[in-house]
Amino acid sequence: METKYISRDGITQWFEVIVTSGKRVYAPVNSHGQVDFKLVKSLSEVADDYIQTTQSIKASVYPKAEVLFSYEKEHGKVNLTDFDPDTIPETVLWRVHPCDAAGFRPLSAIFNWDSADKLHNAHLIKTSVVSFSCANADESCFCTSVNGSPGNTSGSDVQLTVLPDGGAIAEILTPKGEALVALLPSVFETDRGDKKEQYLVDLPARFSLEEVNAKLNKAFNSTVWKEQSERCIGCGACAFVCPTCACFDIQEDVHGSKGRRIRCWDACGFSLFTLHTSGHNPREHQSQRWRQRILHKFSYMPDRLSVVGCTGCGRCSRACPVDMNLLEHITSIAKQ
């Protein structure tokens, strides 16, 4: 772990070298009011005047639709083409927020808890993360309540904290980060002694995770689930924009004797998510599905995988058409 200083021009030059090195660079781009990660070629395309992107970056290691394998049947034989990790290009995610970088840990926990997911792990190895710490937040952010912070470095390979002169404190955190820095080491100057904490937004914690966990363990039959979920329309937007939600569906794309098996995003909030072929649905009411969402993130994952399933990025609340404010609901549970 090393700390350096990089000037404003240094950042531009380093960015250009990363792009010309052949790596694919994804960064937030503002297109008609929505800021989202897109392929970029120059720093001028990158947006910097926003609180949070609409979608998370989980698509970098968990694409919204991915081919598991493909096959072709010919004269009774089957030719199978498996997923090839060598086809994944080297990728750099630029200007990621700490809450998004922190999402890689719960995602990895889910994709490796009983067997190692080949695809997710292959993507992760080829992905480097350059994160920028947060000087601003809005009312939906709550990273500090879930073991996070505006300067959290979990999941990042290099973290930049922007300074008033346009330069930044550069924390080089992992071997992948060192490899990125080695592309243009001259722009990384000796640390000037700037204190990172001064340039981070002050975000007080709104609830205690331990308290919430304890309350949730006794809350399975509480009426709070029905009260909180009445306006939920089961649309799935929250799950799709969440950096840690990983529920998926497996589908077949068949054309005659050729086909592909595809994995795509799904959501536990959908009414059909737990529908059995017998017709029985153990979670047939929206209140049960809402309870599942909260318990999964704040109770089951911490208990079984030792990581909380939420990074406090606030996207679910921003994306929800009927204002199912997760922060509000968790805080009310903690107060019960």
Place this chain on the structure above:
Amino acid sequence: MKKLRDRVAALLDEGAVSLVIGYEEGTKRPRPLFCRNSESTGKLIFDSRCFHNLAVYVTKKELVGKERFAVTAPISTLRSILQLYVENQLSEEKLLVLTVDLNGELREFVTFEEILAYVAQFEMKRGEREQEILSKIEGMTREERWKFWMGEMSHCFKCYACRSACPLCYCTKCVVEVNRPQWINPWPSPISNMEWHVNRAMHMVGRCTACGACGDACPVGIPIDLITRKMMEDLAPEFGFVPGQPAKQGNALSSWKLDDREQFIR
């Protein structure tokens, strides 16, 4: 506002209705509120910021229960309620409709005819946002339109928030939930996303009242409400219905006229 709250509290206390669906203050804008007793009516609000189409809840049997219930409805919700009546999804005994008119007076509607008469005063017009984007699209060539919509479709990730937010998408088993045959691919890709939105637009022909709930619900900001709105505007003169009011001669795709337009048919 006070009159509305008092009236709602009285209705609940008397037992005239078991539930009133209205609005309360939310984090950034008003959000739906479910009042089941008079204590919660203090949170009720009703003003021009109240945007959500509450008609999406009136067909959820589990939510509204078996007894009579009420809805505080702005104009977009009223239009959807009219369409739901025409499609036999609501009955006058079960639903009481409340609204606040332009003079601030509280109005109550019991019958379909009353709502229809009230709604007929309001003209269906494009808002600023709709006019800006639609006029841009109307000025494009076909190739430009294709590029525009394919660009938008590449963002769609088939979350179906549009379907969930639409009050007229009340099918208990949607076409996308059928897998024999799997007509619409469940996974997102630009072309299958377009097929989904074309499908939805076709299922909405003559039924959509351009409330904008679908476009507002879309988490990635695709202006899908404009597809159904433009369809409504273009097809209303063709099929003879007034935008925003239920067609007297039946739904557009389940009825026909002898002189429907034929010039494009060889």
Place this chain on the structure above:
Amino acid sequence: MSNSTEFEPKIIAFVCNWCTYAGADLTGTSRLKYATNVKIVRFPCTGRIDFLLLLKSFAQGADGVIVSGCHPNDCHYTSGNFHARRRWIAFRTVLDLMGVDIRRIQYSWVSAAEGSKWADLVNNTVADIRALGPYAEYQKVADYLEKEGFDEEA
């Protein structure tokens, strides 16, 4: 017969059994020659034709589509073609809005007695589509999968 380097359009025709399919039969028994680019799919009635079938034809490699049935008032099921006509009006509107090339879909009424009309229809449609060229714009995105995990620049 045709120049092997010239583009030969692939056309799918969705026709109703009672009128157009019989009409096409008549074309054959009358020994009328017409372009061979068409694959005919038979339906009991045009009212049964799902609009998505037309889009899926393009996705599967068709360059043009013909949809044809009984004349109004002659439908074997009384009003199936009236419902179909309504549906086509709406479908053309939404396709045009989305930027799909609606010149590539040809609608027609061909009765069981109109063998020569069927031949003309096919020949004209093939010529029109040949002039428009292959529907490459559509087929480029038609593998039902996005190439990248993120959204590429449109």
